[in-house]
Amino acid sequence: MRLANFIVLRMEEILAQWEAFAATLQPAARNMDRPALRDHAQQILQAVAKDISSPQTRDEQREKSLGRAPKLIDAPETAAQTHALLRARGGFSINQLAAEYRALRASVLRLWLDSSAAEVSDLDDMIRFNEAIDQAVTESVDFFNQQIEQARNLLLGMLGHDMRSPLQTIQMTAAYLAALNAGENVTEAAARLIRSGARMQSLLDDLCDFNRIKLGLGINIAPVDVDLTDVFADAVDQLRAAHPDRQIELDVAGDGRGRWDGVRLQQLLANLVANALKYGNQATPVRVALTGEQTGVLIEVTNSGPAIDRRTIETIFHPLRRGPQEDNNSGGLGLGLYIAAEIAKAHGGSIEARSDEARTVFAVRLPRRPEDA
Numbered sequence: 001m002r003l004a005n006f007i008v009l010r011m012e013e014i015l016a017q018w019e020a021f022a023a024t025l026q027p028a029a030r031n032m033d034r035p036a037l038r039d040h041a042q043q044i045l046q047a048v049a050k051d052i053s054s055p056q057t058r059d060e061q062r063e064k065s066l067g068r069a070p071k072l073i074d075a076p077e078t079a080a081q082t083h084a085l086l087r088a089r090g091g092f093s094i095n096q097l098a099a100e101y102r103a104l105r106a107s108v109l110r111l112w113l114d115s116s117a118a119e120v121s122d123l124d125d126m127i128r129f130n131e132a133i134d135q136a137v138t139e140s141v142d143f144f145n146q147q148i149e150q151a152r153n154l155l156l157g158m159l160g161h162d163m164r165s166p167l168q169t170i171q172m173t174a175a176y177l178a179a180l181n182a183g184e185n186v187t188e189a190a191a192r193l194i195r196s197g198a199r200m201q202s203l204l205d206d207l208c209d210f211n212r213i214k215l216g217l218g219i220n221i222a223p224v225d226v227d228l229t230d231v232f233a234d235a236v237d238q239l240r241a242a243h244p245d246r247q248i249e250l251d252v253a254g255d256g257r258g259r260w261d262g263v264r265l266q267q268l269l270a271n272l273v274a275n276a277l278k279y280g281n282q283a284t285p286v287r288v289a290l291t292g293e294q295t296g297v298l299i300e301v302t303n304s305g306p307a308i309d310r311r312t313i314e315t316i317f318h319p320l321r322r323g324p325q326e327d328n329n330s331g332g333l334g335l336g337l338y339i340a341a342e343i344a345k346a347h348g349g350s351i352e353a354r355s356d357e358a359r360t361v362f363a364v365r366l367p368r369r370p371e372d373a
Contacts, residue, residue, distance in 0.1 A: 003125035007052075015042060027091070029092075036090070051128070056128075080136040084140035084147070177190035209339050210319060219343050221343070221347065221370070223261050228258065235266040254297075258296070260366065265343065267343060271340040279305055298365055307360070316337055344365075
């Protein structure tokens with residue numbers, strides 16, 4: 001008997017085995033009834049049986065076995081995709097999702113072979129069955145990951161939003177305590193709160209920006225006509241005040257006028273300078289150079305210190321990366337350079353890093369107007 005016909009004729013027996021196995025996937029299956037345990041198994045099997053029965057070339061079979069079956073335009077979700085969505089919402093892990101398909105594959109083939117319905121000439125059916133299951137697994141895993149990623153990003157977004165109010169209260173209270181002049185101990189404690197609050201605000205801003213990018217919204221910018229000479233002078237003054245023990249130099253040449261989001265570019269500069277201060281030689285200054293060019297501006301942040309190896313340079317703008325000497329208690333999320341790169345990209349610009357034994361340079365090129373990129 002051909003495998004497609006066997007699946008249709010023995011559907012209930014196959015579904016019973018699927019249900020029995022799904023019930024063992026604890027704790028997610030603990031409170032599931034029979035329909036929930038079976039979920040879209042019948043529709044998945046019907047799709048598999050139809051797939052096996054459909055004529056396909058060898059190239060089409062190979063693509064399907066790699067999870068690259070052609071997708072129909074404007075087609076609804078497949079049964080495998082819907083199954084993944086419901087399993088993700090039901091608390092299943094991705095390993096449990098994959099285990100369901102492994103068990104399904106094994107039970108169908110075992111029942112088919114044990115029934116003596118299979119013949120040597122039906123070997124191609126077994127191959128086609130495995131390819132169809134591989135395609136279903138790919139569809140399920142892709143949809144499962146999308147659902148989990150979306151849920152995680154929404155959680156981060158809500159967390160970032162809800163943390164702003166209590167953090168602002170802490171900062172306002174610290175500022176009030178500092179203004180009381182109630183003694184050296186109170187003043188020092190208030191100063192620590194203000195510094196810690198500013199650090200928390202920076203981390204929270206990074207987290208919210210990262211979340212926007214992961215949700216596909218990108219960095220939000222509001223370009224206006226500004227002069228980066230003034231914008232960067234103000235930013236460098238703030239950085240000098242925050243790092244009184246370090247030397248930060250600013251060199252400006254050419255026309256710094258253009259249409260940019262000044263606050264975002266101050267954030268970009270602060271992230272690059274913070275990185276230079278962290279990894280550069282503490283005895284030498286960090287240099288910020290702003291050069292006006294014919295079609296845009298070049299921003300360079302330079303520090304001396306150990307060279308960055310080529311492999312690190314290649315991934316230095318990836319998210320959640322830290323330097324090789326940093327540990328998990330370094331106080332950062334590893335998002336500074338990633339967000340700097342996204343701010344440059346949002347302005348239609350680019351960013352690159354180069355490093356040798358003498359110095360490390362981060363260079364940003366921006367068009368004078370984002371729409372000119």
